[in-house]
Amino acid sequence: MQILLVEDDHSLAQGISHALKLEGFSVNHLDRGEPAVMTIKSNQPDIVILDLGLPDIDGLVVLKRIRNYSKQIPVLILTARTTLDDKIAGLDNGADDYLDKPFEMLELLARLRVLERRLSTSYSNQITIGTVRIDIKAHTVSVDDITTDLSRKEYMVLKSLMENAGNIQTRASLEAKLYSWGDEVSSNALEVHIHHLRKQMPTGFITTVRGVGYRVNR
Ligand code: CA
Numbered sequence: 001m002q003i004l005l006v007e008d009d010h011s012l013a014q015g016i017s018h019a020l021k022l023e024g025f026s027v028n029h030l031d032r033g034e035p036a037v038m039t040i041k042s043n044q045p046d047i048v049i050l051d052l053g054l055p056d057i058d059g060l061v062v063l064k065r066i067r068n069y070s071k072q073i074p075v076l077i078l079t080a081r082t083t084l085d086d087k088i089a090g091l092d093n094g095a096d097d098y099l100d101k102p103f104e105m106l107e108l109l110a111r112l113r114v115l116e117r118r119l120s121t122s123y124s125n126q127i128t129i130g131t132v133r134i135d136i137k138a139h140t141v142s143v144d145d146i147t148t149d150l151s152r153k154e155y156m157v158l159k160s161l162m163e164n165a166g167n168i169q170t171r172a173s174l175e176a177k178l179y180s181w182g183d184e185v186s187s188n189a190l191e192v193h194i195h196h197l198r199k200q201m202p203t204g205f206i207t208t209v210r211g212v213g214y215r216v217n218r
Pocket of ligand 1 (some may be wrong): 004007008053
């Protein structure tokens with residue numbers, strides 16, 4: 001689950017990023033609206049956490065531009081503006097949720113879990129390809145009806161491949177799902193996850209597309 005955090009208060013952003021990473025989310029942080037809109041179009045996150053008071057363009061404008069591009073990406077607004085009019089403006093512009101500053105980190109995590117659940121129910125909950133079944137709601141994987149024990153990152157790779165079965169998942173797009181910007185990632189980290197994953201999958205289930213990425217066939 002990849003989160004884009006758009007927040008110009010750096011100490012708050014650091015605190016949020018830290019808490020989210022502990023929960024296993026990958027978090028990328030930007031402190032301005034314009035680059036956030038560009039990033040969302042080039043490298044779509046699963047959830048956006050958006051501050052309204054940004055130094056370049058207002059968060060509501062960012063939200064409108066996100067909605068012009070995609071109606072689906074969940075956007076959770078963080079703001080110190082707490083009047084009812086502000087909230088209505090945010091929700092009218094397509095925000096999925098609203099959290100007033102200051103807030104408790106536990107509450108932010110709880111709201112994100114709600115968005116995450118809503119996100120996974122918008123897909124079908126189970127994908128079965130051959131003898132491999134992934135249950136996105138339960139976060140389980142079975143092969144021949146026997147549950148396999150995958151690490152979180154192995155699970156994320158498999159989920160991405162199975163949701164996009166038939167299409168190549170590039171190395172860059174898989175790495176973006178697994179790591180935050182600035183994470184120290186060794187150049188073969190993805191290969192290592194794929195290697196472990198393959199040991200638990202039927203032979204030939206994950207195809208290497210040389211120099212590009214990986215694919216699971218339907
Ligand atoms: Ca701000």
